[in-house]
Structure formats: structure tokens, C-alpha cells
Amino acid sequence: MQQTAFAALIVYAFVMSITPGPNNVMLMSSGLIFGLRRTWPHLLGILAGVLLQIWSTGAGLGALFALEPRLQVALKIVGSLYLLGLATRLWRAAELEESHAGRPIGFTQALAFQFVNPKAWLMSVTVASTFLPPGDGYALRLLTVSLVFAAVGLPCIVVWAAFGAGLRPWLRDRTIARRINRAMALLAALTVLLFWM
Template sequence: MISRELFFAFALFAAVMFFTPGPNNIMVMSSGLTYGFRRTLPHIAGVVIGFAFMVGAVGLGFGTVFIAFPVLQTILKYAGAAYLIYLAVMIAMAGPPKPGEASRGPLTFWQGAMFQWVNVKGWVAIIGTITAYAAIAKFPLNIVLQVVIFLLMGTASITTWTLFGSALRPFLTSPRAVRIFNIAMALLLLASLYPVFME
């Protein structure tokens, strides 16, 4: 039996969580501007599938590892923050690719997927989600529903943010404008770490 009220509450929560600015959204928007929508597709797929897989893994018992070894949460928190700082620097330094010039390129599928495991905001959201919406249905249907909703909302959100970045390409035509935009995105990415250090 599925609780309809809890199902819709969870769907609304997922929509708000995915569509509001966060590390994944900022990174794909910057990638959409710098490399275009098509080249960012592997990154999009990595984020969506990687995040949904993580929800399933935590829901099926992986989260108990963090209960047994709380120090892992601290390690993950600071490792994730360090990686986000590294990515912010890479985004800030990225300019539009020049014809005939080798470019670092957008994140690959595996890089996008593996990033989810050090995405501090993602971990907080997943652990909170699994516990708060466990009563959406009986186990393991509750986990299946959460994974499916995250797949749908994640796809819609990440695609929208990437398209927004791609849509800015005709307006931000000079390397200087792209650099300024990417620096602004890098600063927003760093700002997303504020809640992590304020815990």
C-alpha cells in the first residue's frame, strides 16, 4: 500500500531539492555554457544515474556503515569539500574552447557519477530522504519509488540547468564574458559549502 499524501510530499520535496541551486546544477550549467548541451550529456547521465544509485544503495543498507563508523561522515564531509573547491577552481579557469585547441572538456559519465559520493549536499539530502519518507510504502518498494522519483526529477532538473547554460552561449560570446560567468559559477559553488561548515 502506497501512502499518496507522503508520495506527493516526497515528489514535491525532490522537485525543490533538485531544481534549487546546488553543486550539480551549477557545474552542468557552466558546462552547458562552455561546452554545449551535447558534450555535457555524459555528465548529465552520470549525475542522474549516480545519484539515484546512491539513494538505492543507502536505502538498501549502505547507510548503516555511517552509523557504525561516524568518523567516515567527517572524512566524507571534508574530502567532498576539498573536491568541490578543486572543481570551483577548474570552473573559474575554464574559458570557451578554441578551435583546434585541446580542451579539458566536461566531466565524463563516471566523473559525474563518482562525484555524487563526495557531494556533501547530496549525502545530507539522501540520508534525510531515506529516513523521512520511509513510510511512503513497504520496504523495498519505498526505496524503489524514491529511486524512480529521483531519476525523473534529476533528469528534468539537470537537463534544464544545462539547457539554460547552453542558451547563454549566443549572448556570452567573448572569452572574457565566459570567464566572468564561470568565475561567478565557481563562487556560487564555493558558497554551497557554507551549510557544510556551519553544521
């Protein structure tokens, strides 16, 4: 891969990983409710799911989405319903103590969510079409792109979970806890709009 293309890939990975989206909103919520340590399976599940998605798209699955627009609509619907369900749970969570009864999103759930996350599909299809030209050394380029996304993406998503965890001390006050949970619920619900733009 040429130096300019490699630099562009790093910038693209950073922008896609650090900007708000379903994964980052859910990570901030998980950090807020469960703390950073209990959010690690969720973080690693996102990373594994994105890598699996890049490999699947690179292997030709992206072409299927380009040919069948109804699959894209189905993904948007499922992803929207999932996020609206999460927003409802956050809205109803009154305080930190109540949240201890629940469990954070696990590795497998986070991995599976990537396959109904339109932002993740957009990223994977763009990566395959822009940074993975066919030809000799394709497998090595696919591996390189995956490693770049892992190296750049993980610190970016950890920032979101850590930010949520940093808000935890504020949750001792019931009124503040309710306001923060409801603000997180609104953010999760508003993220659904990104799917349909």
C-alpha cells in the first residue's frame, strides 16, 4: 500500500471510530452505568465484529449489499429497533444502584450488533471499495487494513467508554442520575436518525 493511501486509511479509521454513532453511544452508556472494567467485553466485541465485517466485505459480501438495497433497509430497521429498545431501558433506569441488577452488553452481543449497524456497514463497504483494490497481494492488503482499524479504532472507542465511566460519580444524586440516564436515552434514540440519513 502506498504511503498516501496508508495515511488516508489511518485518517479514515480515526474519523469513523471517534465520531458519534451507535457503538460509541452504547459504550458511553455502558461506561456510565457499569464502569470501564465491566465494559471491556463490549469494547472487544465491537472490535472483533468490525474486523469480521471488514473481512466479510473484503471477501465479497459488500457486493451483495450494493446489488440488493432491501438488505440495507432491513439492517436499518433492525438496528433502529435495537437502539430504541436500549434507549427505553436507559430512560427507565433511575439511578446507578438500580443498574447493578442488569448486565452490560457482552462480547457476542456487541460482535453481532455490528452486522445490523448501518454505520459499520458503510465503513466496511467504503474500506473495501477505496483501500482494497483487487490484484496481487489482496490478502495482505486486507490484513493490513484490518490491523490499522484495530490499532486506531480501539483507543478511540475506549475514550467513549472512559468518558461515560468518568460521569459515574455524578450518579450518586438521584436527580442528576435520572437526567444523565435520560440524556443518554435521547442520544441513543437520536442515533437512529443517522441510520436514515
